[in-house]
Amino acid sequence: MAIHWDPNPIAISIESIHCNIYWYGILFATGFILGYLLAKYMCKKENLPTEKLDALLFYVFIGTLVGARLFHVCFYQPNYYFNNPVEIICIWKGGLASHGGSIGAILALLYFCYKNPEFKLIWMLDHLCIPTGLVAALIRIGNFMNSEIVGKPTGNDYGIIFDRLDSVTPLHPVQLYESISYFLIFLVLLAAYLAGKDKNRGLFIGIFLFMVFGIRFILEIFKANQAEYEIAMNQWLSNYISCPIFITVGMLLSIPFILVGFVLIMLSLRNKNAI
Numbered sequence: 001m002a003i004h005w006d007p008n009p010i011a012i013s014i015e016s017i018h019c020n021i022y023w024y025g026i027l028f029a030t031g032f033i034l035g036y037l038l039a040k041y042m043c044k045k046e047n048l049p050t051e052k053l054d055a056l057l058f059y060v061f062i063g064t065l066v067g068a069r070l071f072h073v074c075f076y077q078p079n080y081y082f083n084n085p086v087e088i089i090c091i092w093k094g095g096l097a098s099h100g101g102s103i104g105a106i107l108a109l110l111y112f113c114y115k116n117p118e119f120k121l122i123w124m125l126d127h128l129c130i131p132t133g134l135v136a137a138l139i140r141i142g143n144f145m146n147s148e149i150v151g152k153p154t155g156n157d158y159g160i161i162f163d164r165l166d167s168v169t170p171l172h173p174v175q176l177y178e179s180i181s182y183f184l185i186f187l188v189l190l191a192a193y194l195a196g197k198d199k200n201r202g203l204f205i206g207i208f209l210f211m212v213f214g215i216r217f218i219l220e221i222f223k224a225n226q227a228e229y230e231i232a233m234n235q236w237l238s239n240y241i242s243c244p245i246f247i248t249v250g251m252l253l254s255i256p257f258i259l260v261g262f263v264l265i266m267l268s269l270r271n272k273n274a275i
Helices: 023-045 050-076 078-083 085-089 098-115 121-145 174-194 203-222 230-237 249-270
Strands: 002-005 010-014 019-022 159-162
Touching: 010 023, 019 023, 023 050, 023 121, 050 078, 050 098, 050 249, 078 085, 098 121, 098 249, 121 174, 121 203, 174 203, 203 249
Parallel strands: 002 159
Antiparallel strands: 010 019
């Protein structure tokens, strides 16, 4: 049975100062705060200086935001933003790519570990990927509240009718598919950490990358077009290969993360000191 969905993306409106607080921003910030608290708990267990985590939170937040925005600009709507460069800084209008956010966060973490050598990069990646799964799950709920990153028509009575988008047919709620998947990955990695299974360096981050972007690759099949040139890209590809599915930019960007995750898992299982 189809469900009509038309929430107000604005959670709080302060008319006296003309300020709107969006559900997306609340969920984004909540994810980072919860992730910070979990990271603090893990660092305490390792006797690492938790007072430096404030700087880490700032670096990762900025890195994620900048990376996500630049990837969206360059890979999803390059023509629009290159013709309207001022719009690049208008992040409140939407447009963040998770692949870029991941790279931005990793670069920020690399810089933090360089400035604070007592924090080892692989250990940080292995452990910070756990709360990252929770952050990703909450962000996708934010996308659902914004009625963005919607799916293709389901072809039956099942699905969500996004009234804000004037859709008349039920669509796949891909945002919820992803959110549930990421939350389950978070729970699996958290349970493994609490069970003391974090001894092999590189294993957790490998599992995280392989599972998150593997799921992202699969769920792209159900998503509506996100990049402005995807149709033209597929028409060009059809001249050289016969592909049973519509190739999306999200799929292409996910492949390197999947491969890196697989390599990290293999290295970690072969020799815990290999990385």
